[in-house]
Amino acid sequence: MTRIVEPEAGPRSKRAAILSAAVDCFGEAGFEATKWSTVAERVGIGQTALYHYFESKTHCLLTIMRLELERSHDRFVEATKDVEDPVEALRAAVRAAYDVSPHEVLQMRILQNHMDLLSGTRRSKREEAERVAARQLVQVVERDWTNLLVKGMSQGAFPLRDAQLLGGSVLGLIVSVWRWYRPSGPTPLSEISELIEGACVRMVAS
Amino acid sequence: MTRIVEPEAGPRSKRAAILSAAVDCFGEAGFEATKWSTVAERVGIGQTALYHYFESKTHCLLTIMRLELERSHDRFVEATKDVEDPVEALRAAVRAAYDVSPHEVLQMRILQNHMDLLSGTRRSKREEAERVAARQLVQVVERDWTNLLVKGMSQGAFPLRDAQLLGGSVLGLIVSVWRWYRPSGPTPLSEISELIEGACVRMVAS
DNA sequence: AACTGAATTGAACTTAACTCAGGTTGATCT
DNA sequence: AGATCAACCTGAGTTAAGTTCAATTCAGTT
Numbered sequence: 097m098t099r100i101v102e103p104e105a106g107p108r109s110k111r112a113a114i115l116s117a118a119v120d121c122f123g124e125a126g127f128e129a130t131k132w133s134t135v136a137e138r139v140g141i142g143q144t145a146l147y148h149y150f151e152s153k154t155h156c157l158l159t160i161m162r163l164e165l166e167r168s169h170d171r172f173v174e175a176t177k178d179v180e181d182p183v184e185a186l187r188a189a190v191r192a193a194y195d196v197s198p199h200e201v202l203q204m205r206i207l208q209n210h211m212d213l214l215s216g217t218r219r220s221k222r223e224e225a226e227r228v229a230a231r232q233l234v235q236v237v238e239r240d241w242t243n244l245l246v247k248g249m250s251q252g253a254f255p256l257r258d259a260q261l262l263g264g265s266v267l268g269l270i271v272s273v274w275r276w277y278r279p280s281g282p283t284p285l286s287e288i289s290e291l292i293e294g295a296c297v298r299m300v301a302s
Numbered sequence: 303m304t305r306i307v308e309p310e311a312g313p314r315s316k317r318a319a320i321l322s323a324a325v326d327c328f329g330e331a332g333f334e335a336t337k338w339s340t341v342a343e344r345v346g347i348g349q350t351a352l353y354h355y356f357e358s359k360t361h362c363l364l365t366i367m368r369l370e371l372e373r374s375h376d377r378f379v380e381a382t383k384d385v386e387d388p389v390e391a392l393r394a395a396v397r398a399a400y401d402v403s404p405h406e407v408l409q410m411r412i413l414q415n416h417m418d419l420l421s422g423t424r425r426s427k428r429e430e431a432e433r434v435a436a437r438q439l440v441q442v443v444e445r446d447w448t449n450l451l452v453k454g455m456s457q458g459a460f461p462l463r464d465a466q467l468l469g470g471s472v473l474g475l476i477v478s479v480w481r482w483y484r485p486s487g488p489t490p491l492s493e494i495s496e497l498i499e500g501a502c503v504r505m506v507a508s
Numbered sequence: 509a510a511c512t513g514a515a516t517t518g519a520a521c522t523t524a525a526c527t528c529a530g531g532t533t534g535a536t537c538t
Numbered sequence: 539a540g541a542t543c544a545a546c547c548t549g550a551g552t553t554a555a556g557t558t559c560a561a562t563t564c565a566g567t568t
Contacts, residue, residue: 106514108565126418128334132556144557145516153556211481212332212415261489261497268478269471275417276470283467291467299501302508312545314534338525350526351547359525 100162100229103149111149113139115163116199118156123202127157127210151222157210158218158226164203165233168193172240182248183301189244190296193270194289204274241267245300254301266296306368306435317355319345321369322405324362329408333363333416357428363416364424364432370409371439374399378446388454389507395450396502399476400495410480447473451506460507472502 105111117138121130132153133143150156175192179185196204214231218224242263248254273288311317323344327336338359339349356362381398385391402410420437424430448469454460479494 108515110515126422129422131554141515142517143555144518144559147557148515151557209415209418216332216335257500258493258497261494262501264482265475265478265498265501268481269475272471272474272478275474287464288467291464292471295468295471295505298504298508302504312535314546316546337523347546348548349524350528350549353526354546 097232098225098228100225109149110139110141110145114146114149114156115160119160119199119202119206122157122160122206127153127206151220154213154218155220155223155226157206158213158223158230160203161207161210161213162226162230162233164200164207165230165237167200167203169233169237169240171195172237176244182244182251182253183297185244186248186296186300187293189241190270190293191289194273194285194292196285198279201274201277201279204271208271208274238264238267248300262300266299269296269299303438304431304434306431315355316345316347316351320352320355320362321366325366325405325408325412328363328366328412333359333412357426360419360424361426361429361432363412364419364429364436366409367413367416367419368432368436368439370406370413371436371443373406373409375439375443375446377401378443382450388450388457388459389503391450392454392502392506393499395447396476396499397495400479400491400498402491404485407480407483407485410477414477414480444470444473454506468506472505475502475505 103109103111114135118135121135121138132146135156136143136146146156150159171192172189175188176185179188211234214227214234218227238260242259245254245257245259245263245266249256249259270292273292277283277285277288279285309315309317320341324341327341327344338352341362342349342352352362356365377398378395381394382391385394417440420433420440424433444466448465451460451463451465451469451472455462455465476498479498483489483491483494485491
């Protein structure tokens with residue numbers, strides 16, 4: 097459990113700008129489809145300067161994924177922290193999951209599209225560190241959801257079922273949206289949020 | 303709607319062997335992580351021979367995805383064709399979705415992990431043909447599920463809801479399993495199948 | 509002004525996908 | 539059997555994109 101220390105930003109560091117540009121590129125065109133050099137162009141630096149901040153294109157991707165996972169976890173905790181009623185907590189958690197900016201939508205998309213990266217180990221040190229951190233955060237987020245279900249089951253608000261499996265399924269249902277959702281598409285996020293909220297409650301509580 | 307004609311197998315064609323080896327490699331190590339030349343080795347031919355059968359590594363991937371989508375659709379139709387009761391049809395469809403061989407698990411995993419490829423257009427003719435065919439099949443499969451729901455709603459077996467959105471969600475829930483399921487893992491597929499079957503019924507019918 | 513470390517760069521290197529020009533194999537026909 | 543033709547295969551070379559490296563600039567400090 098080695099925590100990753102965010103490199104403190106020197107005053108003229110372009111790290112944040114690179115991450116932001118990378119999210120835009122990777123999220124819209126896809127990771128493989130975007131040239132690493134294009135990200136550099138957008139930020140306004142030469143491609144080699146990227147390596148001052150990230151060990152590789154993949155290292156940047158893994159960093160984006162970890163940050164998004166941290167964000168998801170934080171939001172979950174924030175949204176459910178003082179809601180006692182299990183059903184209401186579940187509803188709040190789902191709503192929080194869809195209460196996101198367009199930029200965050202891209203981050204979720206990137207995360208979902210590259211989950212498979214978290215399986216195999218990486219060659220380089222820093223990449224592997226990010227991978228392991230992200231993998232752990234996936235488990236943390238899964239635990240967030242299963243704990244919510246366990247609590248509800250023990251209180252008698254939810255029927256008893258395999259909380260681990262059901263929690264993972266609820267999470268899978270919620271994030272599956274990010275594979276197809278587009279802010280420009282026909283379905284507003286609010287509508288999706290409501291439908292999924294209802295679906296989750298029925299899945300878990302009936 | 304131009305259908306793809308499967309190249310008829312000459313007696314010494316290695317196409318099937320290549321597809322099979324590619325499914326193993328792409329499914330276990332991941333598409334990006336496996337070298338195209340490794341697939342050639344497994345089949346027992348030089349790397350350049352691959353290009354006799356596929357225009358590119360990606361063309362092979364897209365073909366695998368299309369074939370898997372065709373299989374999924376066929377299984378759905380087969381499983382539901384003479385079940386009138388909507389709830390039973392839904393149950394049958396879910397069970398069929400998880401009634402798969404280990405090789406098919408890999409194909410599902412590959413499909414899920416590279417759905418994003420179907421968004422952007424491809425440079426070369428044959429790749430683009432496969433992509434378009436796959437994209438269409440995604441819609442066909444989505445329609446399979448929404449139709450099932452529409453039928454159930456009109457018969458009064460399911461409460462009225464946005465069938466398109468709900469159908470997509472059910473499908474999303476079902477396929478989300480392939481991102482983490484491993485035949486060697488602790489949870490048998492039968493158990494997953496049962497839990498998801500129940501969850502889907504509750505989502506849709508209550 | 510000299511010093512320091514962060515930030516940046518152009519040129520060279522590496523790897524893996526891909527192309528090409530030609531060679532081999534084997535089924536089929538006369 | 540021998541000729542033929544298409545399917546099948548290969549070694550050598552090309553290309554594109556990620557990456558490395560040695561050298562340079564820049565901003566703030568002593």
